[in-house]
Amino acid sequence: MEQRQPNEPNQSRTNSSGAKPDARPANAQPQPAPEQRSGNQPRNNRQNVPYQDTRNDGHKAGNDSPNRPERSFKPVQNQRENRPQTGRNEEQRQKNQRDNRQPNNGQRPNEARQRDDSRPERGDRNANNNRNQSREREPISGDAGSRDLGNQTTQPAENMGREDRLVIGISLGDYNGIGPEVILKALQYNRLQKICTPVIYGSMRILNRYRNLLNLKDWNLNGAQTIGQISHKLTNVITCWPDQNQDIQPGQVTPEAGQAALACLQRAVDDLKNGKLDALVTAPINKYNIQSEEFKFPGHTEYLAQEFGVEDNLMFMVSETLRIGVVTGHVPLGRVRQNVTRERIAQKLHLMMQSLKQDFGIDKPKIAVLGLNPHAGEEGLLGNEEQDIIKPLLTELINKGELVFGPYPADGFFGTRAYKKFDAVLAMYHDQGLIPFKAIAFEEGVNFTAGMPAVRTSPDHGTAYDIAGKDLADETSMLQAIYTAIDVARNRKEFLELEAGALK
Known part of the structure; x- marks a missing residue:
């Protein structure tokens, strides 16, 4: 038998299948002998080799059939990239498309007129809760004592009769602003008419001009002279002033538009006071051109307070x-300090607690109170209002069992998103509260007047003259204002019925 010398290179040999293994080069270094290890010694130098699935049809693993093909195991491909956009991502995409859309000579492009008909109906609280859960943002954290309204059985919106629908009044506001545009866009959703009867207090002539300008002509408006002539199947319009010789001037401040806005507001408030409306939604007004002998107020809230004889109310965003x-x-900012008193803070907290209970269904609300001074006064270094006024009041309320906390520095409170731990926040002055609110929830924010015997809401934006008549206004805030008015009206009715039943 021929023996191979130690320095002789390996000879190529053929295996049983006829395939030749790779030849070893002549100058290759000799391979070291395999390391011997005991049975309990770990294999530290084991190479990471991808797993190969050597099974195929008709063969089991370990079968030595030479004709069996080898198949490498491939990980499952991540399908997340192929998923369609949903939820807030899709809403943001649609909003970006609207923002980037250029006006086309005042005409509304057909593809841009398609609305999302998948918006859930808010005829019952189950639908409302499902819509809240679909949001990516974290909802308001309720207290453990909050009422669970999601399990209550209510009538589906499709089966609502005429007597079940709330009548929601909508005042036109300044018709040279974006009020008419956002109203018309919001009321295009047919599902809204299934859960309420909208009544626009304005002008059929003005609204038709905007319908032509924005190409919103594929739905009908019902003209009525009084609230008794409205249709519960259509969107109604009550003309509130002689409008034969008036025309729209989008983006312009005119005295005629201010007078018309006041006429619409007065007519709507009269029906609200007489119980013919279940709630009122007010479109934006110009606080300058609406001023007259009949209207000497800084806004809707103060006017409504006088009309209903309410001494105090709460601007609740x-x-x-x-x-x-x-x-x-x-x-004015120069008079803020003299109006921040113990009595005033206590009254606003009382109105907020009462509203959270009867209007939003929270039995034991948890409220955060902001400080007046920078860094909440820094223990008196930057102001004494927190030490002398706010803290003693909160201590007194806590001893009575109320869940009130603070005072918190406003910058850190919103910067760390601490507001998510509370049902509501009480700010000391206008910009301290509204700047963070509009930064966080501008598109869907609603201005609600708490402490009034009637329900009134409004979108959280103004007249926006710079985009009026250009088909650029987003109707989301107006739509949310209508939905909020419906929800609050129903919650308040239910609360009063439960309270009356408990007193019997």
Whole structure:
């Protein structure tokens, strides 16, 4: 038998299948002998070799059939990249498309007129809760004592009769602003008419001009002279002033538009006071051109307070993620300090607690109170209002069992998103509360007047003259204002019925 010398290179040999293994080079270094290890010694130098699935049809693993093909195991491909956009991502994509869309000579492009008909109906609280859960943002954290309204059985919106639908009044506001545009866009959703009867207090002539300008002509409006002539199947319009010789001037401040806005507001408030409306939604007004002998107020809130004989109320900005009330409201900054008193803060907290209970269904609300001074006074170094006024009041309320906390520095409070731990926040003055609110929830924010015997809401934006008549206005805030009015009206009715039953 021939023996191979130690320095002789390996000879190529053929295996049983006829395939030749790779030849070893002549100058290759000799391979070291395999390392011997005991049975309990770990194999530290084991190479990471990808797993190969050597099975195929008709063969088991370990079969030595030479004709069996080898198949490498491939990981499952991540399908997340191929998923369609949903939820807030899709809403943001659609909004970006609207923002980037250029006006086309005042005409609304057909593809841009397609609305999302998948918006859930808010005829019952189950649908409302499902819509809240679909949001990516964290909802308002309720207290353990909050009422669970999601399990209550209510009538589906499709089966609502005429007597079940709430009548919601909508005042036109300044018709040269974006009020008519956002109203028309919001009421295009057919599902809204299934859960309420909208009544626009304005002008059929003005609204038709905007319908032609924005190409919103594929649905009908019902003209009525009085609230008794409305249709519960259509969107109704009550003309509130002689409009034969008036025309729209989008983006312009005119005295005629201010007078018309006041006429619409007065007519709507009269029907609200007489119980013919279940709630009122007010479109934006210009606080300058509406001023007259009949209207000498800084805004809707103060006017409504006088009309209903209410001494105090609360400007309550609400959304699905944040609720903020303010102590001083529409007060010049130079007079804020003199209006921040113990009595005023206590009254605003009382109005906020009562509203959270009867209007939003929270039995034991948890409220955060902001400080007045920078860094909440720094223990008196930057102001004494926190030490002398706010803290003693909160201590007194806590001893009575109320869940009130603070005072918190406003910058750190919103910067760390601490507002998510509370049902509502009380700010000391207007900009301290409204700047963070609009930064967080501008598109869907709603201005709600708490402490009034009637329900009134409004979108959280103004007249926006710079984009009026250009088909650029986003109707989301107006739509949310209508939905909030419906929800609050129903919650308040239920609360009063439960309270009346408990007293019997």
